[in-house]
Amino acid sequence: MSDIELTPEYLLSLSSKISDFATSKDIHAAEVMFIDSRKIQIMCSGQSISTARETSELGFAVRVLRNNTEGFSYTNKHDVDSLKQCATEAIKMAGVSPPKPGSRFSLPADYAEIEGIFSKNLADTTIDEIIIYANEILKPFQESPIDIKTELSTILISETGVGIVNSLGVEGFYKTNAMNGGFMAIAREGEKVGSLVTDDFFTRDPSTIDFRRFGKDLCERAVRNIRAEKATGIESDIVVFEPNAVFNPIYLTMTLALAADKVQRNQSMWKDKLADTIAVKELEFVDDPLTKEAGTGARVFDDEGVPTQKTDLIKDGVLENFIFDELTASRAQTVSTGNSYRGQGGTSFMNPPNFIFTNGGMISPGKQTPEELIEDIKTGITFEYFAGSITIENGVFSGVAKGAQLIKNGSIEKPLTNVTISGNVFDVLNNIEGFGNDLKLVNAMMRTPSIRVKGITISTQK
Amino acid sequence: MLNREVLIDGLSEGEKLGAEYVELRYQDKYLANFQYRDGEFVNTTGSREGVCVRALVDGSWALASTNKTERDEIIRTVQKAVKLARGSAPSKEKKISLAEVDIVEDKVISPRKIDLRDISVDEKIQKISEAAKKAQDFPLVKSLTINYNEIVDKRIVVTNEGTRVEWEDMKPTLTAMAVAIDEGKMATGYVSWGHTCGAEFFDWHPIDDMVEKASNKASKLTKATLPPAGVQSILLDPQLVGVLAHEAIGHTAEADLVVAGSFTQGKIGKKVCDERITLVDVPFKEGSKWMGAGWLPYDDEGVKGRETKIVTNGIMTEYMTNRAFAFELEMEPSGNARAYTFADEPIVRMRNTFIEPGDMSLEELSEAIGDGYVLKSLMNGQADSSSEFMFGVVEAFAIKNGEITDEIFQGPVFTGNAFEVLSNIIGVGKDFDINLGSGFCGKEQPAKVDAGGPHIAVKAMLAGGN
Numbered sequence: 001m002s003d004i005e006l007t008p009e010y011l012l013s014l015s016s017k018i019s020d021f022a023t024s025k026d027i028h029a030a031e032v033m034f035i036d037s038r039k040i041q042i043m044c045s046g047q048s049i050s051t052a053r054e055t056s057e058l059g060f061a062v063r064v065l066r067n068n069t070e071g072f073s074y075t076n077k078h079d080v081d082s083l084k085q086c087a088t089e090a091i092k093m094a095g096v097s098p099p100k101p102g103s104r105f106s107l108p109a110d111y112a113e114i115e116g117i118f119s120k121n122l123a124d125t126t127i128d129e130i131i132i133y134a135n136e137i138l139k140p141f142q143e144s145p146i147d148i149k150t151e152l153s154t155i156l157i158s159e160t161g162v163g164i165v166n167s168l169g170v171e172g173f174y175k176t177n178a179m180n181g182g183f184m185a186i187a188r189e190g191e192k193v194g195s196l197v198t199d200d201f202f203t204r205d206p207s208t209i210d211f212r213r214f215g216k217d218l219c220e221r222a223v224r225n226i227r228a229e230k231a232t233g234i235e236s237d238i239v240v241f242e243p244n245a246v247f248n249p250i251y252l253t254m255t256l257a258l259a260a261d262k263v264q265r266n267q268s269m270w271k272d273k274l275a276d277t278i279a280v281k282e283l284e285f286v287d288d289p290l291t292k293e294a295g296t297g298a299r300v301f302d303d304e305g306v307p308t309q310k311t312d313l314i315k316d317g318v319l320e321n322f323i324f325d326e327l328t329a330s331r332a333q334t335v336s337t338g339n340s341y342r343g344q345g346g347t348s349f350m351n352p353p354n355f356i357f358t359n360g361g362m363i364s365p366g367k368q369t370p371e372e373l374i375e376d377i378k379t380g381i382t383f384e385y386f387a388g389s390i391t392i393e394n395g396v397f398s399g400v401a402k403g404a405q406l407i408k409n410g411s412i413e414k415p416l417t418n419v420t421i422s423g424n425v426f427d428v429l430n431n432i433e434g435f436g437n438d439l440k441l442v443n444a445m446m447r448t449p450s451i452r453v454k455g456i457t458i459s460t461q462k
Numbered sequence: 463m464l465n466r467e468v469l470i471d472g473l474s475e476g477e478k479l480g481a482e483y484v485e486l487r488y489q490d491k492y493l494a495n496f497q498y499r500d501g502e503f504v505n506t507t508g509s510r511e512g513v514c515v516r517a518l519v520d521g522s523w524a525l526a527s528t529n530k531t532e533r534d535e536i537i538r539t540v541q542k543a544v545k546l547a548r549g550s551a552p553s554k555e556k557k558i559s560l561a562e563v564d565i566v567e568d569k570v571i572s573p574r575k576i577d578l579r580d581i582s583v584d585e586k587i588q589k590i591s592e593a594a595k596k597a598q599d600f601p602l603v604k605s606l607t608i609n610y611n612e613i614v615d616k617r618i619v620v621t622n623e624g625t626r627v628e629w630e631d632m633k634p635t636l637t638a639m640a641v642a643i644d645e646g647k648m649a650t651g652y653v654s655w656g657h658t659c660g661a662e663f664f665d666w667h668p669i670d671d672m673v674e675k676a677s678n679k680a681s682k683l684t685k686a687t688l689p690p691a692g693v694q695s696i697l698l699d700p701q702l703v704g705v706l707a708h709e710a711i712g713h714t715a716e717a718d719l720v721v722a723g724s725f726t727q728g729k730i731g732k733k734v735c736d737e738r739i740t741l742v743d744v745p746f747k748e749g750s751k752w753m754g755a756g757w758l759p760y761d762d763e764g765v766k767g768r769e770t771k772i773v774t775n776g777i778m779t780e781y782m783t784n785r786a787f788a789f790e791l792e793m794e795p796s797g798n799a800r801a802y803t804f805a806d807e808p809i810v811r812m813r814n815t816f817i818e819p820g821d822m823s824l825e826e827l828s829e830a831i832g833d834g835y836v837l838k839s840l841m842n843g844q845a846d847s848s849s850e851f852m853f854g855v856v857e858a859f860a861i862k863n864g865e866i867t868d869e870i871f872q873g874p875v876f877t878g879n880a881f882e883v884l885s886n887i888i889g890v891g892k893d894f895d896i897n898l899g900s901g902f903c904g905k906e907q908p909a910k911v912d913a914g915g916p917h918i919a920v921k922a923m924l925a926g927g928n
Contacts, residue, residue: 043807046721048555051523052546055805057512058529074508076529086508093505096584098591100502127546131553151722152809152906186723186847193725193848265500266604267641269648350493354504387844389854389875393641394648398688398875400852417850420691420877420923459691461923 006058006078008161008173011036015060015165017080022064022087023167027094029065029105030087031166033303033342034058035349041156042130044183046149047141049134052127059349061342062090068099072352102330106305108169114300116292117176119204123159125179129206130155136211137183140219146187146226148219153183162347164305174300179203180444181214187222194225195402195417197384202295202444221384221403228415231404231460238380238433239421239456240373240407243440245383246448249390249397251361253425254285256392258313258321259339259356260328267393269426270319278319279429284364285314287323287339294360295444296346301338303353308338313361325356358446365449366435373436373452375410381419381458382407382450390425398422401458420459431455464488466618466626468533469513472540473622476517479544481622483518483560486536487762488618489804494583498590498608507583512804515540519547521557523786527805561788561795563765565624570759572631574660578612581661586610593638593669600677602642602684608673609637611900613910617762625764633755633910634663635900638672642680649686649872651679652841652856654899656910657749658757666752679857682870689858689871689924695834695888696876697827697861697919700895702853704913705843707741708815708898710851710880712913713905715772715780716798716810717787724847725881729778735884737776740818744769745797747814747912749896754912756813760797763808767797772815784810802907809906817915820890827919829864830888835924836866837876840899845880852877874924883922891916 004010015032022030041053059076060083071094075086134155141148156179163173181201187194199218203209241250262268270278289297289308301307304326312320324332325340339359343351366373374382381404388399404419405412436450469486476484490511497504512529513536524547528539590608597606615631635656642649653672657663698706714724721727726734745767747754758767763785771779781791784799787810799808822830835858845851855873859866896914903911 042550045718046556049550049553051525051807052550053525053807054542054546055525055527056529057510057527057805059510061508070505072504072506074506074510076510076512078530089507093507093583096582096587097503097505098501098587127549131550135553147723149722151718188723188727193723193727195850196847266643350508350510351495351506352504354497387846387852389842389852389873391648391650393650396872399854400850400875400877402846418878418923420852420875422691422875457691461693 006036008163012163012165012171012173015163018062018083018087019165019167021084022062022091025091027064027066027091029167031063031105031164033061033164033349035347036161037158039156039158040127040130041154042134044134044138044150044153047138049131060086061349062087063352064090064094065103065105066094068101068103069094069097070100070103071097074350102327104326104330105166105168106170106326109307111172111300111307112290114290114292114298116204117298119177122157122177122179122204125157130157133206133211137215139212140215144219146189146223148185148187148222150183150185155179155181166305170305172301172305177204178296179206183218185218185222187226189226192226194222197221197225197403200444202441204292224415228417231416231419234379234381234458234460236379236458237456238377238454239458240380240382241451241453242382242384243438243442243448243450244385246363246451247442247446248386249425250428251446251448253390253392253395255358255361258323260322260324260332261356263322264328264331269395273319276319277317279314279317280432281317282435283314283317283429283432285361287311287313287358287361289359291360295441297358297360297445299359302340303342303347304340306336306338306340308359311337323356323358325353328356362447363449365437365439367437368434370436370438370450373434373450374407377407377410380407381405381416395425397425418461421456423456427455428453463490463616464531466620468536469618469620471533472515472536473620475537475540476544477622479541481517481519481544484540484622485516485763486620487514487804490616491803492614494612496587496590496610498594500605503587510803513539514801514804515543517543517547518558519544520551521559522547522551522554523558524550525807558786559789560785563785563795566764566766567626570629572658572757573753574632576661578632578634578661589664589669593673596670596673597640597677600642600681602644602681603640603677604643605641606673607639608669609900611635619760619762619764621764627760627764629759631658631757632660633658636667636669636672637900638676640676640680642684644684647684649680649683651676651683652839655897656755656900657752658755659753683857683872686870686872688874689835691924693921694924695831695919696922697831697834697836697917699838699917700914701840701897702837702855703817703915703918704896704898705840705853706880707817707915708812708911708913709843710845710849711741711772712743712812712815713845714847714849715782717781717783717791718810719847720781721787721790725849726778732778733776734773734778734881735776736887738820738887738890739773739776739884741773742769742771742818743782743812743815745813747816747896749914754814754896755898755910756912758813761799761808762801763799765795765797765799767813770796782810782812784808800909802909806907811903811905811909812911814896815913816896817918819892819894819916821892822889824891824893824917827889827891827917828861828866831861831919832864834861835859835871836861837873841873849880851880876922876924878923883920886921888919888921890918893917
């Protein structure tokens with residue numbers, strides 16, 4: 001077995017063989033997906049690199065349809081007998097699962113090419129080069145007069161091949177790679193410990209990242225946190241959500257309210273709002289996976305083999321479209337928008353398609369610089385990320401504004417701790433006062449600028 | 463299951479290549495998930511197996527893993543790990559050394575009365591389908607999700623020092639979530655359990671009972687408002703005490719985060735909270751009748767788990783360690799090095815973390831509070847290195863004149879600094895339970911942990927209320 005070269009062609013042919021095996025067993029349709037991944041990674045701890053890692057895994061997912069019942073199983077073994085056993089288990093699961101009306105597999109379609117989602121240069125990057133990048137990030141930690149350390153921080157290069165075949169004639173394969181960095185920093189001064197700060201980057205061209213600058217920014221923010229004062233009596237309802245803070249709660253709530261499964265299950269506040277104005281007219285929200293700028297969201301087909309596409313979601317504040325997978329599209333008598341995922345953490349061979357999410361969602365930036373965005377605020381706060389609770393279904397959120405800074409008379413006055421905020425995302429969308437021009441890729445999969453909002457309840461301890 | 467001798471061959475290869483320490487971990491993890499969504503199911507079964515090799519060369523760590531378990535591939539993976547460790551050694555600012563541990567040979571199976579695999583998939587799906595009907599008794603409930611998971615995790619850890627341990631772990635978890643809508647107002651009710659056990663889980667937590675509780679909560683919460691924001695007298699239930707112990711205190715006492723500069727750095731022997739607080743992390747812990755989900759006889763370095771007394775009578779006493787941090791901090795390894803899959807590196811993680819019971823009854827705690835709120839059930843939670851935390855709570859009930867009433871409130875966000883909160887306690891209950899539900903701790907990689915304690919009354923901040 002180990003002598004066979006596991007090329008995409010071989011894996012697609014193996015998948016077809018397993019699909020044929022399944023369809024010979026009184027099954028109406030079969031689908032086989034595989035994910036072949038390889039990662040090289042450097043971990044950092046304290047002010048130094050800690051562990052070098054190299055991991056690889058090839059996994060297969062088999063899904064079958066018998067009438068309206070679906071069966072699924074997975075394995076990371078890749079010999080024919082194990083894969084047939086996996087298909088047999090999927091068929092068994094179809095036999096015991098209740099029907100799911102509307103279930104269907106995707107039909108053959110042409111896949112677009114997305115330029116630049118696989119970089120040859122990045123594929124040739126060695127672990128020694130990653131060590132150099134990591135050491136650049138760590139230099140400002142070592143040079144700081146204040147004790148700043150990191151932990152569980154990493155630079156990772158991943159290379160992933162995704163293939164899918166089904167018995168209706170679908171056959172597709174794409175390969176992508178990326179370099180991700182995720183770092184945290186904690187500063188201490190005597191007994192004073194600052195809240196941890198985090199930041200990440202995503203690139204396919206390491207020369208575009210200023211690693212030293214990235215480390216320096218982290219250190220500056222970590223030091224700012226030990227200087228932060230406990231917030232007291234802020235008389236304002238104006239809050240600037242910096243890009244990382246937009247992701248949760250705003251982006252998550254919007255995206256899940258747009259997901260057709262939530263709409264069809266009465267779990268979306270936008271269920272009956274298609275073509276209605278649901279936000280300020282300046283809000284534009286588009287799902288565009290057909291560009292490498294979409295980060296990990298740039299993919300040729302979704303997890304059911306449906307071609308991905310650009311979809312207008314909110315335009316001029318009006319709700320334009322929901323996002324669909326095959327099942328929800330079938331029930332709504334429309335076509336899938338190519339937004340199916342296997343699991344909430346991205347494409348995985350360990351789950352059947354069970355989650356609808358944007359691929360490369362983007363909230364359009366405005367024209368104001370971050371400085372201009374706050375210049376007419378008498379009192380307010382700006383913050384880096386939200387650590388709190390949100391009820392996705394109704395949009396109610398409440399929690400701590402981390403990395404908060406007080407805005408006074410149009411400029412940043414001082415860093416704060418112990419600031420809590422609360423509000424409702426669906427109200428927030430109608431209370432947006434401005435969009436920054438600081439568009440940023442957040443969590444490697446959505447792009448957003450800073451957003452200024454009024455009507456937020458800001459609470460402090462006194 | 464992989465023949466252990468293949469792993470032993472890998473150790474020999476690592477030693478031959480000059481590694482100071484070599485460890486091979488084989489893992490075969492079966493996972494089944496049956497998710498009911500408003501009358502339909504998404505069902506998953508499958509397993510992943512693979513081998514992780516860790517090598518220490520010239521004081522430098524490296525890890526390589528593979529899901530191909532043939533002998534030649536394992537040997538290649540060992541070679542890769544040794545090469546990576548040797549290659550990165552010159553860049554290491556600080557050389558790694560490992561604390562000494564007892565060499566052990568053992569085979570352990572987690573406690574269970576009925577093996578989960580003895581109940582057919584069909585029967586489990588039927589149980590869930592039947593239980594879901596209970597939601598029909600609640601006209602406001604418009605959507606119901608039941609999520610059942612079972613994990614059977616087999617591991618073998620061998621080291622070139624001679625340790626040979628194998629264990630098999632079995633953990634079911636179940637969550638019922640109901641969404642109710644009344645006059646346009648939407649509310650969520652949520653009940654969740656997870657233990658180390660077998661199919662007796664279904665007797666302890668009948669699924670229809672969980673659906674009924676979730677539906678009842680959701681229906682009542684449609685009429686509820688948030689309690690007022692500000693500093694309040696609060697009675698925390700055992701689940702919230704557990705999450706405070708795990709999330710806000712426990713993480714700051716994990717040796718990797720201590721060395722990185724968390725709040726507890728340099729605090730050993732110092733008073734950090736009220737003397738009525740003793741907080742521990744243990745490899746086994748039974749709740750009112752079930753084994754905590756953080757059952758872990760050996761960690762993924764093959765170290766036998768022992769109790770870690772993190773806080774004793776308000777004094778910081780110990781950190782949780784792996785072998786490398788135990789050496790650095792001159793502590794005894796505690797068996798807290800954990801990896802989720804064969805591709806993950808063992809890092810310092812908790813197991814079953816809890817606050818020891820005190821001596822007050824629930825009535826005495828309510829009386830001591832006078833007017834305030836009892837907070838029940840965790841929705842979500844986060845904390846950071848400074849021990850600042852925020853926990854989203856499912857529901858709250860008013861305490862008036864020392865009595866818990868049935869006046870229900872939407873769960874507020876409970877926030878503050880954990881050590882300050884535990885320095886301002888009103889009383890510690892004498893009851894005890896352990897249950898973090900179906901959730902996983904998410905420090906770099908998932909880990910099934912558990913946490914608990916007694917009811918505890920504190921003065922603390924509720925955020926974002928009316």
